[in-house]
Amino acid sequence: MMDPITTRQLAINRRMFFGRTALGVGTAALAGLLRQDTLGETSPSSRGVPGFPNFAPKARRVIYLLMSGAPPHVDTFDYKPHLADFAGKELPPSVQMGQRLSTMTANQKQQLILPSITGFRQYGKSGAWVSDYLPHIGSIVDDVCFIKSMTTTQVNHAPAVTYFMTGAEQPGRPSFGAWLSYGLGSANDNLPTFVVMTSRDRENTCGQLFYDHYWGSGFLPSKHQGVKLRSGGDPVLYLSNPPGISRLMRRDLLNDLDKLDEIKLSDCGDPEIATRIAQYEMAYRMQASVPELSDLSTEPREVLDMYGPDVLRPGSFAGNCLRARRLAERGVRYVQLMHAGWDHHSNLLTQFKIQCTDTDQPSAALVKDLKQRGLLDDTLVIWGGEFGRTVFGQGDRASGKFGRDHHPYCFTIWLAGGGIKPGLTYGASDDFCYNVAENPVHVHDFQATLLHLLGIDHEQLTFKFQGRRFRLTDVEGKVVDGILT
């Protein structure tokens, strides 16, 4: 619920507004009038917590490309040319140090090193090494900062994704986007401030699911939860009018409803009624803005081509990347784009390349497209999985059915845009891509850094629930200064 003072203010505004409609201001003006108010650039219902942002933000919006299932850092970005010398040899115990493994390989007799299955090349002025399967990402390395020293504590998919998205491994905490919506409010009154899209590999090779707690609001008011744009049917549930009701009819009916509710408001005085009227109007605007957003037919051919051949396939990662750019343009603060299909335990040889092909061009196109529109300066793009994959192989080498197991101790992600040093590689793994060798970045550090880029001190964005002040970074988190401009 809104705080009472704001609600009261809105009620007064509404009275003035309806006073005017009675004198003949047409309903067409309604949306515009409701969007404006005396308190700020957006309606009061969509403002954040007073005092936020705490300082000038470098990034105004975030697009998070979550590579679910966990891409192998060994085969993508964390190039170790000498690994080939150890092919098929046992991982030295001094490297593994008895750390916990997933039950899927903990019982495997030997942990034999599997060097990268692809070649690597250096790209750009920065000379970053990138897998031969990711040439498009190779072409943007000078805009990108690689963190090669990410580390997490979770070794199974759902807890690890939950950890990245919410700062805790158990479901139930607010997600990153919900915290942003809560703290900073909305920058657009026609669209939700936090939008989620999901896609998966076409072959549907892995069972990683996208639970709605990945974009939940936890104990924050539920209006802060992510709104999922679906790939089939209505992009937002119940967005379409029922068959037989046109947009024009809906407008008329909403005018009727507004008038009926206004009678009630003047009769009983509950400010919640004014909020309700405003929310029905927002619903009406979303009925236009969301389909417009999802409709890629207005994009010029050359832009569609940038994102690759898959861009018009419903539910494709490429299509979602282009939609993410459209959302960013429209002021949506946080786009969480989740793509499944990286969980290559036994099909690294076949699926990894396909997965790279599906994601490489769209990911790079998004960065380029934002850049050519001047949006990259204050838009933060993140590309990464929930953990890495083991340098040792899993499964039967002879049959070709092999891959890599989950690896939480060290992995690579990359960022680009608002406030991030371009062309940088930060941190490093050891010679076996196994442990962090320098500058470890824990999940909470990473989250603290993202909040910092958005102008938020991660220790100050808190919410009191069940007697405790919770925050995204729990009791940890240090801003990684080394990657900031």
Place this chain on the structure above:
Amino acid sequence: MSRKRNKIIFGACAVIGLALAPLSVAASAEQQLLFNRDIRPILADTCFKCHGFDAKTRKANLRLDLPAEAFKLRKHGTPIVPGHADASEAYRRLTSTDPDVAMPPPDSHLKLTAPQIQIIRRWIDEGARYQVHWAFIAPVDPPPPQVSDSRWPRNPIDNFVLARLEQEGLQPSSEADRRTLIRRVSLDLTGLPPTPTEIDNFLDDHSATAYETVVDRLLASPRYGERMAVEWLDAARYADSNGYQADPTRTMWPWRDWIIDALNANMPFDEFTVDQIAGDLLPNATAKQRLASGFNRNHSYNGEGGRISEETRADNVLDRVDTTATTFLGLTAGCAKCHDHKYDPITQKEYYQLYAYFNQCSESGAIPSGSGNAPPVMDYLTPRQEQRLAALRTNERDAKAKLAAALPEIDAAQSQWENSVDPREYWTIANPAKLVSRNGATMQRLGDGSILVGGPSPETDVQEVTIATDLTGVSGLRLEALPDPTLPHGGPGRSEDTGNFVLTSLEAEAISRADPKQTRKIKFSFADATYSQQGFSVAAAISGNPTNGWAVDHAPDKHDISATFTFAQPVGFESGTELHLRFHYESKTNKRHTMGHFRLALTSGPVLTRSVAAALAVAPQKRTGEQKKQIAEFYRMRISNQFRSLSAAVVTATRAVDNYEKSLTKVMVMDDATPRQTHVLLRGQYDKPGDKVEPGVPAFLPALPPGAPHNRLALARWIVDPANPLTARVIVNRYWQSFFGSGIVKTAEDFGTQGEPPSHPELLDWLASRFVANGWNVKAIQRLIVTSSTYRQSSKISAEMLERDPANRLLARGPRFRLSSFVLRDQALAASGLLVEKLGGPPVKPYQPPGVWEEMSLGQIRYVQDHGDSLYRRSIYTFWRRTVAPTTMFDVSPRMVCMVRPLRTNTPLQALALLNDVTYIEAARVLSESLLEDASSMTGQKLDQIFVRLMARPCRTDEREILLAALDRLRSQFGSDKAAALKLVSAGEKPRSSNIDPPELAAWTALVNTVMNMDEAITKE
């Protein structure tokens, strides 16, 4: 800061603060400050984290939560000097601007407001009197206070509320009108709107107890239990699936029905609690009591691949502790999982003492594949199923009894048979007349009547042997597998690796030599062998299953391998018989395992096994027990038709019982079947055990009675012991919350020091005391609340009261808030007449936009929508998938963990659902049909009926004008677009009335849909 300005700010804070801490109002009055009400919330929020209960985070070894510590002289002075704020080091630091000295330290981001500092100062100056946290002291039954307006109170609740209002100089609102009242109380007690008849009856009842009559009717309605259960399911994190990856379906719905039944039956709350926490441990626990214990198995259950079972198990136990503590005690025990509680006096050790109670369950943490129900489970039976199972069990008993009764007769017959049977073997070597290998091997007859196979060694083969015999009454065939030096490894089979064979099946026919048209297929009843390889029993050769067969690798004596095949019926034509035998060697996995050398023989005598023949050869009195047993078994299973048929009846009856039991719904329940030593889990991690702990309750709460057992039953009884200061308060507070939208303690989940203090502490204590004194009578205490004058007030808000008390904490008006999405759907179904009032049963799957489950589960879980009545059941029966909640519901507990405070937001997505979901469009259409089918009513009357059904009142004049204009417009819109009209009125699966013109029906449907979305229609007021 000028005095005047200070006052203004202070006043503003008091108003804003009202929503957060209503009692800060008291601090500004001339009343004496109370530690629990005025001081503790401030200290708990800003000081106790470092100077409180948790030793690990305590700074400077200073505690401000205990007076003895706070008053002690220290190096830098005495933190608190009672009566002298200026001499108190703590106060000096609160007001210091020196960042090295100031408290709380700037980097903590905690700050006291100026009024808060003022209050601390006053409290110290007034003597710094501490109190134990209010909720941890048992309530004393406070006398209802005197009030000036003695006419207003109907029961003591009103005295408490009015006394507070009078203290604030406020007056209660007038009573809500009767229509509002009956709608409010019907929605509150049954979750359904009143019917037009119920409204009329109430309006026509002029007796003084008309309202109470309504309340009693509602409390007695079966719909009451369905309504009240919803909140309990939120607390119990009930769902129909496990959550996590795969999210398999579970069947906990019988537990849900137990809750509904218990609420309808007004089971006393103490019994309700004990059954759910420890029903399985009650002496001679009934099936229902065991079922109730499913409360502690409603947690989600992680079966993700690669998951360590013990980790899941530990998570589940932690969840049980947290859920029990929040649901019954209003404690945030979970905060003590990793360290001592920062604010409440729960140590980490005490947390794991509670954990120990729930740690004895035989649940393993693993989950059986293909099921969402992890043991321990029980069978759930409806009364009809109970009858059926009892009948099946009687059948089984009867069959066993019949067999037992027949045994003497059978044994007598056995003695006769033993005397008559000749144990010697009479086998006649059969002379093969014709030999054929279907796949090209050679078959050669040798002088001893045996057959040697040679030539090419086919992968599989069928060896056909024709035997001519004059014997009649042929009862069996013997196959001797013989070694031969020409065979690999000396035979008897042709396998290159082992000299083995695999006889996968044997077929035989008897043909009359006189009349070859007379043939009989031979069926084999038994097969025995002198030796069978492990896993290759000779029975496999006559089982009809070609994937396995008889093989003889590693036989101890290659010269003694034979099998006998007993014919089900003896064969042999008077004029001589040709036996056609086909030996199949067709193993898919063991190629070239055909027979190499064998000999066949026939008998007309009894086909005895070697051991039985040996036993029979011994004189009866000299036989060993084992020999007697072998003979008896042989006789019963092979000779006695009587035994065979009686024992087959027993097997059939037993199988029927087993199958029926397997088909029954399984419900997860608790047991204490796996005693475990409990340890503190460091940082809450299952694999980091610390010190050993025993079951026990936190020390700040009353002790367990001496001699209480160390099990959940003792814990359950302790929770509902009248001496427990929390339980009754926590529960009545939630009832209050159900009706007023927010509890007397707003933080219904936290009665600890970080929770909000009660707005009416004496009222809460009085209600809690009444509740216990009346034997935990749930309906009685709820009746008291809803019949109070407080509850019956109008919910209209004056501008003045909106300023003064926006959140209605002082209760100067009635409750007004949006209905839950459960109730909204039920209301639409009820108002349209679609609602199917069937109590309980498996969950149903009503309308849902296509692809929602499929998208979430990557196509692994399909939503198969139900049809017919299942579309119109109450929302509580809608299938709840934990990973993706029903889409028609919003602001609901995700049912992941315990939740006791409702969510109530106001978002555009809710508007979209209520405007566009087919559930609501269909309800609007069906409601419209019922209006339009009544030709006698005028348009205005129809509008009134819509309003009465949804808002219990007729349409106002100004509303009517809007709606009549809308109706005209809609008629013209749909009149000119009949296709659109037809689309709209085709919403939903309920067949459409063909009597009504689609444009007219469409116009009304759109209109009703709009009225259904009116703020008043979706709000309880």
